[in-house]
Amino acid sequence: MSAVASDVAFAHRLRVAVHADDPLRRAALCKVVAEAGHMVVGLQDEADIVLADGSRPPDEARSVVGLGIVDDRLRGALPREADARQIDAAIRAVAAGLIVRTPVRENGFGAMRESEGHALLTPRELEVLAALAEGMTNKAIARRLDISLHTVKFHVESLFRKLGARTRTEAVAKAAERRRSEIIML
Amino acid sequence: MSFSSDALSQLSDAISARAEAAKNTVVAVRLGEGRHLTGMVWQSGVVVVSEQSLPRGDEFELVAPGGSTLAAKLAGRDASTNIAILKTADVIAAPALAAADAHMGTLALAIGADGEGGVSARLGAVNLVGGEWHSRRGGLIDRRIVLDIGLAHREEGGPVFDATGGCLGMSTFGPRGQVIVIPHATLTRVVPQLVKDGHVARGWLGVALQAVAVPDALRESADQTGGMMVMSVVENGPAAQAGIVAGDIILSVDGISAHRFRKIARYFGGDSIGRKADVRVIRGGAIITVQTTIAERRAA
Numbered sequence: 001m002s003a004v005a006s007d008v009a010f011a012h013r014l015r016v017a018v019h020a021d022d023p024l025r026r027a028a029l030c031k032v033v034a035e036a037g038h039m040v041v042g043l044q045d046e047a048d049i050v051l052a053d054g055s056r057p058p059d060e061a062r063s064v065v066g067l068g069i070v071d072d073r074l075r076g077a078l079p080r081e082a083d084a085r086q087i088d089a090a091i092r093a094v095a096a097g098l099i100v101r102t103p104v105r106e107n108g109f110g111a112m113r114e115s116e117g118h119a120l121l122t123p124r125e126l127e128v129l130a131a132l133a134e135g136m137t138n139k140a141i142a143r144r145l146d147i148s149l150h151t152v153k154f155h156v157e158s159l160f161r162k163l164g165a166r167t168r169t170e171a172v173a174k175a176a177e178r179r180r181s182e183i184i185m186l
Numbered sequence: 187m188s189f190s191s192d193a194l195s196q197l198s199d200a201i202s203a204r205a206e207a208a209k210n211t212v213v214a215v216r217l218g219e220g221r222h223l224t225g226m227v228w229q230s231g232v233v234v235v236s237e238q239s240l241p242r243g244d245e246f247e248l249v250a251p252g253g254s255t256l257a258a259k260l261a262g263r264d265a266s267t268n269i270a271i272l273k274t275a276d277v278i279a280a281p282a283l284a285a286a287d288a289h290m291g292t293l294a295l296a297i298g299a300d301g302e303g304g305v306s307a308r309l310g311a312v313n314l315v316g317g318e319w320h321s322r323r324g325g326l327i328d329r330r331i332v333l334d335i336g337l338a339h340r341e342e343g344g345p346v347f348d349a350t351g352g353c354l355g356m357s358t359f360g361p362r363g364q365v366i367v368i369p370h371a372t373l374t375r376v377v378p379q380l381v382k383d384g385h386v387a388r389g390w391l392g393v394a395l396q397a398v399a400v401p402d403a404l405r406e407s408a409d410q411t412g413g414m415m416v417m418s419v420v421e422n423g424p425a426a427q428a429g430i431v432a433g434d435i436i437l438s439v440d441g442i443s444a445h446r447f448r449k450i451a452r453y454f455g456g457d458s459i460g461r462k463a464d465v466r467v468i469r470g471g472a473i474i475t476v477q478t479t480i481a482e483r484r485a486a
Binding site for chain 2: 123126186
């Protein structure tokens with residue numbers, strides 16, 4: 001990155017507090033925020049924007065970008081499955097004093113999807129995914145699961161393919177989203 | 187020259203009269219900052235709203251027909267059928283809502299609250315009618331009714347009428363902005379349960395499940411490619427009492443494949459409570475059968 005470009009990026013670096021009930025989802029969102037060049041700060045710290053997933057933090061006076069939250073008072077309202085680019089754009093727009101909405105509600109009251117339509121993850125792939133979410137390297141994953149590095153790579157590639165992800169962060173975020181829509185309480 | 191007696195102006199007058207007559211069927215649910223949702227007056231003191239659009243909270247302010255403000259309390263919500271109930275202490279005159287079946291291609295009139303005690307109207311056609319379906323949250327919706335109608339967010343939750351003045355149900359948004367109807371039959375079934383208990387009775391094992399692929403080695407003996415992995419077990423729930431643990435992969439319940447969500451959702455209806463059920467699971471590389479007793483789901 002050139003010196004000028006990095007200056008520009010620095011000028012637009014925002015302090016973002018992340019609120020999510022699901023720890024896996026929170027980890028994924030923190031990564032998305034950090035990789036977009038922003039600084040992740042605690043909910044108690046001074047922040048330009050609060051990124052909230054699922055529920056709005058009570059009595060939050062700062063500007064909130066919400067994911068999958070029904071609340072007309074939100075400055076930024078994105079669907080749960082918003083991608084990294086949309087989240088970054090919403091954070092910057094709301095920090096600049098704009099209101100962000102998606103044109104139609106993607107997520108209206110809809111029919112149950114049967115799981116046969118797409119490739120299911122295996123129990124082993126779920127274990128690898130949990131390790132990815134903790135930011136573990138392939139080597140560390142191999143040690144934890146007591147399998148070869150080659151096998152870990154095989155599982156990671158299979159995860160990318162099944163989830164349609166290109167990076168580890170994206171795989172974790174997509175899996176968390178999928179888990180949210182696929183987990184059923186019985 | 188006057189056209190007052192031609193078919194088009196008669197149609198127009200009839201629609202306008204119907205919309206006017208529907209003004210005692212809706213209330214506005216205030217959301218703050220001048221925004222509102224529509225609620226449908228189901229019976230005196232009982233208002234039905236779209237669950238997905240109702241913010242969390244126990245107390246709401248309504249604008250009744252005519253413009254007076256009423257306090258309302260949340261009496262129950264069921265995300266599985268997208269129905270929430272608000273109760274008012276003050277009496278709201280209940281309109282006479284006659285149920286009607288939807289027919290493809292017929293006219294539909296959707297009524298919303300204007301926020302000041304009046305109504306707004308939307309006219310369109312019934313775009314599609316189908317059989318019963320299950321929502322993502324497992325609720326049974328008696329018919330699939332899609333409207334060819336534009337609806338503002340503030341109008342969601344109002345009644346939809348056919349040309350005879352019969353009520354098809356409550357308007358709501360489906361995926362991608364599609365306007366659908368929660369049928370009158372579903373409201374008739376669910377509202378009394380919500381009014382009585384605050385939730386809808388469903389069978390319950392006390393597990394959180396995620397669809398997984400059955401490991402290759404067991405695919406043949408399991409005779410299925412997918413199952414539901416137990417992600418967590420509710421303490422002292424029916425599954426816990428039967429010895430089911432996180433990591434087990436449930437293959438079937440009483441012979442119904444666990445990944446057939448719709449069939450499973452139907453099997454765990456209110457009538458399943460108290461039933462003994464055989465659960466086939468993969469545990470430690472072997473397939474075993476565990477007997478459980480289905481309990482009633484605890485209020486969320």
